[in-house]
Amino acid sequence: MALVDTGSAKDAGVRLSEAMPGDYFALLKPRVMSLVVFTALVGMVAAPATLNPLIALIALLAIAVGAGASGALNMWYDADIDRVMSRTRQRPVPAGRVTPGEALAFGLVLSFLSVMTLGLLVNWLAAALLAFTIFFYVVIYTMWLKRSTPQNIVIGGAAGALPPVIGWAAVTGQVSLESVILFLIIFLWTPPHFWALALFKSGDYERAGIPMMPNVAGAASTRRQIFAYSTIIAPLGVAPWLLGYVSAGYGLSATALGAGFLWYAWQVLRMGDDDRAMKPAKALFAYSILYLFGLFAIYLTDTIVMRLVSGGV
Amino acid sequence: MMDEEGVKLTPEQRKARRARSIAIGLALAALVIIFYVATIAKFGPAILERPL
Numbered sequence: 001m002a003l004v005d006t007g008s009a010k011d012a013g014v015r016l017s018e019a020m021p022g023d024y025f026a027l028l029k030p031r032v033m034s035l036v037v038f039t040a041l042v043g044m045v046a047a048p049a050t051l052n053p054l055i056a057l058i059a060l061l062a063i064a065v066g067a068g069a070s071g072a073l074n075m076w077y078d079a080d081i082d083r084v085m086s087r088t089r090q091r092p093v094p095a096g097r098v099t100p101g102e103a104l105a106f107g108l109v110l111s112f113l114s115v116m117t118l119g120l121l122v123n124w125l126a127a128a129l130l131a132f133t134i135f136f137y138v139v140i141y142t143m144w145l146k147r148s149t150p151q152n153i154v155i156g157g158a159a160g161a162l163p164p165v166i167g168w169a170a171v172t173g174q175v176s177l178e179s180v181i182l183f184l185i186i187f188l189w190t191p192p193h194f195w196a197l198a199l200f201k202s203g204d205y206e207r208a209g210i211p212m213m214p215n216v217a218g219a220a221s222t223r224r225q226i227f228a229y230s231t232i233i234a235p236l237g238v239a240p241w242l243l244g245y246v247s248a249g250y251g252l253s254a255t256a257l258g259a260g261f262l263w264y265a266w267q268v269l270r271m272g273d274d275d276r277a278m279k280p281a282k283a284l285f286a287y288s289i290l291y292l293f294g295l296f297a298i299y300l301t302d303t304i305v306m307r308l309v310s311g312g313v
Numbered sequence: 314m315m316d317e318e319g320v321k322l323t324p325e326q327r328k329a330r331r332a333r334s335i336a337i338g339l340a341l342a343a344l345v346i347i348f349y350v351a352t353i354a355k356f357g358p359a360i361l362e363r364p365l
Contacts, residue, residue: 016322018329021336054354058347113344121351 019102023092027075027103028068028110035292036067036163039186042296043167043179046245046303051122051171059122059170063163066114066130070137070159072107076100077142081208087201107138118170126170133162147209150216157190158183178245182299185236189292192229192265195222196285199268200278223269226284230265234258237295250302257291257298264288 040063044056051059075082075093079100082088092098098106111134119127141156149155161183168179198205198212199222205212213222237258241251264287267280322330 016320016326016330017333018325020329020332024333024336052354054350058351061347117344117347121348121355 017099017102019092019098023097024106026092027072027098027106028065029071029074030068032071032160033064033068036160037064038293039182039296040064040163040167040170042300042303043164043182044171045300046164046178046182047168047171047176049172055122056171059118059126059167062114062118062122063130063166063170065110066118066134067163069107069110069114070134072103072110073134073138074142076103076107077138078146079103081147081210084207085201085204087204122170123173125173125175126166129162129166129169129175133159133166136162148211150211150213152211153194154191157187157194160190161186178240178243181236181239181243181245182296185233185239185295186292188229188233188236189288192226192233192261193285193288193292195226196268196281196288198222199281200285219273223271227265227269230262234262237261237291240299246299246302247306249305250298253298254295257294260287261291 037060040060044051044059075091078088079091079093082091083094088094093100093103111131115127115131115134118130137156137159141152141159145152145156164182164186165175165179168182169175195213198214199219202212202214202219206215213225217225235258237254238251240246241248241254264280264284268284271278271280
């Protein structure tokens, strides 16, 4: 399909786009955005204060758009490597539906709008945290770490872990230990989640020249590190109960979910070097998504139920 | 006639441009509504009764 008119438009030196709104929406990485919205919502609900529901909705929307904007800027910068990876070559920029310049402009405008909206209508601490998240994801992770160190997603994971802190700050105007615990759960969940993917997509990363852990330290080392992180994430998931933020119901559920995480990570650890199908790695990747959604869903439910019981709502 | 000159759009380009224009229009309208609603939510209906 011709995406750029090669007739009169070319003669006139003008590029005429056939990009549909859906292509621009795809630049926002909607699936990542859904996790951002959900974890930010948990941060907002868990916060010990109330916000006008309309302002809360606007805050959530601004956080979602800010996260989406950083996704668009990531796709602008990474178009060259996205083109050679099977997982990403259908993205709008490498597929030619949106030009890199359009993705850059789109990302910059949305970054500005989302941060200003959050600042003007909610509070400036939340806006500053959102701006920092966008900066960290685009500049620190995408432009610097991703192509230079196998610790890229370990450090870069901070950007994906900040939404509950932003949500908390939007409601309270502060950052608390509870919101930092939520941050740490996502932060330490990120390495085993992405390394499980990197194990069965290592060929992709190799072709693109990205120094992911399996390509640099080898599959065996990556499997050990996945398991090591899993032994941290499993008890950390239970920490909010041990610190008294949520009920025993959450504690038991988090223990079960954490045990599941350890079990899947153990299967990955036992996976042989000659395993081409890598089913345990695929299973851990799928389970890790379920784990984080599940943990935060239980956190959300527990907080609401506890408030209802204590008459706080 | 002037429209004989200039860039000719293919039907696909025309369709895409129309869809993008509608999306931009809706996004701008949403932004206006967001700021309108937020102003009312933050200041309350009494905002109109304030001394200028």
